[in-house]
Amino acid sequence: MRIETLLRQNAVRRGDSLAVIGDAGRLTWRELDRATDRLANALVAHGHREQERIALVLANDHRVVVAYHGLWKANLVTVGINPRLTAPEIRRILVHSGASALICDTPVAVEAAAGAPDIRRIITVGPVGAAAADVPVEDFAALLAAADPTPVPPTGSGTDLRSLRYTSGTTGKPKGCMATHEQxxxxxxxxxxxxxxxxxxxxxxxxxxxxxxxxxxxxxxxxxxxxxxxxxxxxxxxxxxxxxxxxxxxxxxxxxxxxxxxxxxxxxxxxxxxxxxxxxxxxxxxxxxxxxxxxxxxxxxxxxxxxxxxxxxxxxxxxxxxxxxxxxxxxxxxxxxxxxxxxxxxxxxxxxxxxxxxxxxxxxxxxxxxxxxxxxxxxxxxxxxxxxxxxxxxxxxxxxxxxxxxxxxRAQGVIRSGAQNVYAGEVEAVLQSCPGVRRAAVIGVPDERYGEAVKALVQRVPGSDLTEQQVLDHCAAQLSRYKRPREVEFVDELPVDDGGKIRRSELPGARGLVLLGAKKEAGR
CATH class of the missing domain: 3.40.50.12780 (ANL, N-terminal domain)
Incomplete structure (x- = not known):
C-alpha cells in the first residue's frame, strides 16, 4: 500500500469535508485529490520520471500538502528542506540528493539552486523573485491551472522510496535518510x-x-x-x-x-x-x-x-x-x-x-x-x-x-535546541573554515527556553587576534540561526585523540541531558 491511497479513499468517503486549512487557503478532500492529480500530471509531462528526487523548500501552507501528495502520486521522492536553512546549507542537500526540480517559496532557495547542477526546473509558490534563475521557472498556481486534470492511475509499490530526510553527522556532511511508503x-x-x-x-x-x-x-x-x-x-x-x-x-x-x-x-x-x-x-x-x-x-x-x-x-x-x-x-x-x-x-x-x-x-x-x-x-x-x-x-x-x-x-555530537538537532560536526566544520581558527569544538549549554544552546570552544592559530564577533559573523553567513553559536570561548588547547578527533567527554563544560521546564533550585 502507498500513502496516496489514503487520499483517494478520503476523496470518495468524505469528499466535501475539509482536508487542510492554511493561512492562504483551504481544501476539501476532493479538492486536494484533484489538485494533486494536476501536479502529478504536470511533473510527468515535464519529463520527471519515477523515483526522481524533488526538493521542497516551503513554509507551512495548504500547498505543501498538495506538493507531498502530488509527488507521491507521480511516484517521485520528496526531499523536504527546512526553509530556515541558508543558501549554502540548502545547496549541499540539493547537490547530494541529485534533486531534479525545486518547489519553493523563498529567494534563498532559488539562490541555492544556482549551484545544484541536477536542478532543471524551479516551481515557485507566491512572489519569490526568481528572475536570475538559470533554469525554467514556473508559478505553482499557474502550473496546476494548465495541467491535465485526469486522475492519475495508481503506480509504484509500497517499497518505493517516498522521501529523503536530511540530517548532518559528525563530519558535517549531509545524510539523506531513505524512507519508503510502507515504512x-x-x-x-x-x-x-x-x-x-x-x-x-x-x-x-x-x-x-x-x-x-x-x-x-x-x-x-x-x-x-x-x-x-x-x-x-x-x-x-x-x-x-x-x-x-x-x-x-x-x-x-x-x-x-x-x-x-x-x-x-x-x-x-x-x-x-x-x-x-x-x-x-x-x-x-x-x-x-x-x-x-x-x-x-x-x-x-x-x-x-x-x-x-x-x-x-x-x-x-x-x-x-x-x-x-x-x-x-x-x-x-x-x-x-x-x-x-x-x-x-x-x-x-x-x-x-x-x-x-x-x-x-x-x-x-x-x-x-x-x-x-x-x-x-x-x-x-x-x-x-x-x-x-x-x-x-x-x-x-x-x-x-x-x-x-x-x-x-544523546549520541555524541548532538545538541538538542528546542525541537531541532544541531550536529556538532556541521558547526565545527564551519568554525574550522574561519581564518584564525586552529581547532574548534562545540558543546550544548543550558538555555532556559530551548533547553540547550550552542557554545563554541575555539583554539586560535598562534599569533591570531581573532575576536568573538568575527567568529559569530563567520558562522552567521553559513549556518541557519538555530545552529549558530550563542557564545565563543577561546581556549589554549582542546582534548584530541591520537587521530586528531575531539574527545567530547573531556571538553570544558560538557554535560549530560538538560531538562526543559524544571524548577530552579533555591539560590540559583
Whole structure:
C-alpha cells in the first residue's frame, strides 16, 4: 500500500469535508485529490520520471500538502528542506540528493539552486523573485491551472522510496535518510495503535512540514480522515483563538512551545481551549514540573513520542494513561520517553551487546518495520548504524522495572535546541573554515527556553587576534540561526585523540541531558 491511497479513499468517503486549512487557503478532500492529480500530471509531462528526487523548500501552507501528495502520486521522492536553512546549507542537500526540480517559496532557495547542477526546473509558490534563475521557472498556481486534470492511475509499490530526510553527522556532511511508503504507514500504525487521536476535529500543527515529525502528520491526518490545520509559527494567544474557531481537538507541540504556552496561559482565556482533548510533544527532555503546570491549567490528555529520523517515526510512547499515572504518583524530575511502541523492539545493551539489567545505563537499539532503509548514497555509513537488523545511533538510556525508558544522554555530537538537532560536526566544520581558527569544538549549554544552546570552544592559530564577533559573523553567513553559536570561548588547547578527533567527554563544560521546564533550585 502507498500513502496516496489514503487520499483517494478520503476523496470518495468524505469528499466535501475539509482536508487542510492554511493561512492562504483551504481544501476539501476532493479538492486536494484533484489538485494533486494536476501536479502529478504536470511533473510527468515535464519529463520527471519515477523515483526522481524533488526538493521542497516551503513554509507551512495548504500547498505543501498538495506538493507531498502530488509527488507521491507521480511516484517521485520528496526531499523536504527546512526553509530556515541558508543558501549554502540548502545547496549541499540539493547537490547530494541529485534533486531534479525545486518547489519553493523563498529567494534563498532559488539562490541555492544556482549551484545544484541536477536542478532543471524551479516551481515557485507566491512572489519569490526568481528572475536570475538559470533554469525554467514556473508559478505553482499557474502550473496546476494548465495541467491535465485526469486522475492519475495508481503506480509504484509500497517499497518505493517516498522521501529523503536530511540530517548532518559528525563530519558535517549531509545524510539523506531513505524512507519508503510502507515504512511511513508502519510508523503511523505504530503510533495510532498506542494513542487514540480524536476524529471529531482538526489536528493543529506549526512544526515545519519540512521536519520528519511535521511531515508525518500529512500521513496521520489522511489515515484518520481529519483536517490538518497548519500555521507558520506558534503564538499561544493565536493558538487558543484557532482552537475556539476551528474546534481543534489535537495538536503536537515542540517542548519550547509547551514552555511558551505554560508561561502565557495565566493571561489568556483558557475557556477557548475547551474542544482540545489531546496534546502530543517530543524532541527534547522535559520535566514533570512543566507537565504538571500544563495539566493544572488545561483539562487535556498528554502523550510523549520518542523517535529519530532514522527510526522512521515514533519508537517509544508515553501514553495519556501513563501521564495520568505518573502525575497521580507525584512524579518528579525527568519524563520518561515511554515504553516501546506496538511494533517496535527497543533494547538497552552494554559494550558487548548484552542486555543490561533494569536501572543500568547502556546503548539503546531499535528494531521496527518503520526503521529507515539507509543513508542515500552512503552504504558504508549505513552499515555503521544498521547492524543485524538493529538501528544503532549511540543514544544512552536506561529502563526501569516496568519497562519505561529514560534517556540518559544523546549520541555524541548532538545538541538538542528546542525541537531541532544541531550536529556538532556541521558547526565545527564551519568554525574550522574561519581564518584564525586552529581547532574548534562545540558543546550544548543550558538555555532556559530551548533547553540547550550552542557554545563554541575555539583554539586560535598562534599569533591570531581573532575576536568573538568575527567568529559569530563567520558562522552567521553559513549556518541557519538555530545552529549558530550563542557564545565563543577561546581556549589554549582542546582534548584530541591520537587521530586528531575531539574527545567530547573531556571538553570544558560538557554535560549530560538538560531538562526543559524544571524548577530552579533555591539560590540559583
Amino acid at each position: 511511513q504507514l508502519a510508523s503511523t500504525a505504530n503510533y495510532l495503535i498506542e494513542v487514540e487521536v480524536p476524529r471529531t476535529g482538526p489536528t493543529w500543527l506549526s512544526l515545519p512540514l519540512s521536519l520528519g515529525v511535521g511531515a508525518s502528520f500529512v500521513t496521520t491526518t489522511a489515515y484518520l480522515g481529519v483536517p490538518l490545520l497548519l500555521r507558520r509559527r506558534f503564538d499561544p494567544a493565536a493558538f487558543l483563538d484557532d482552537i475556539a474557531e476551528h474546534q481543534v481537538v489535537h495538536t503536537f507541540l515542540a517542548p519550547t512551545m509547551l514552555v511558551d504556552l505554560v508561561a502565557a496561559l495565566p493571561s489568556l482565556d483558557v475557556g477557548k481551549a475547551r474542544s482540545l482533548k489531546l496534546i502530543g510533544y517530543g524532541g527534547a527532555a522535559v520535566s514533570w514540573d512543566l507537565i504538571r503546570a500544563l495539566t493544572d491549567a488545561l483539562d487535556v490528555g498528554l502523550y510523549h513520542a520518542f523517535g529519530a529520523t532514522e527510526a522512521g517515526g515514533f519508537s517509544a510512547l508515553l501514553t495519556p494513561e501513563d501521564h495520568r499515572r505518573f502525575l497521580a504518583a507525584g512524579a518528579t524530575s525527568i519524563v520518561p520517553v515511554g515504553r516501546p511502541a506496538a511494533f517496535a523492539d527497543v533494547v538497552i545493551v552494554d559494550g558487548e551487546g548484552r542486555e543490561v539489567a533494569p536501572g543500568e545505563v547502556g546503548e539503546m537499539r531499535i528494531r521496527s518495520p518503520a526503521v529507515f532503509s539507509g543513508y542515500w548514497g552512503q552504504p558504508d555509513l549505513t552499515r555503521t548504524v544498521l547492524v543485524d537488523g538493529w538501528l544503532r545511533l549511540g543514544d544512552l538510556a536506561r529502563r526501569d522495572e516496568e519497562g519505561y525508558i529514560y534517556l540518559a544522554d
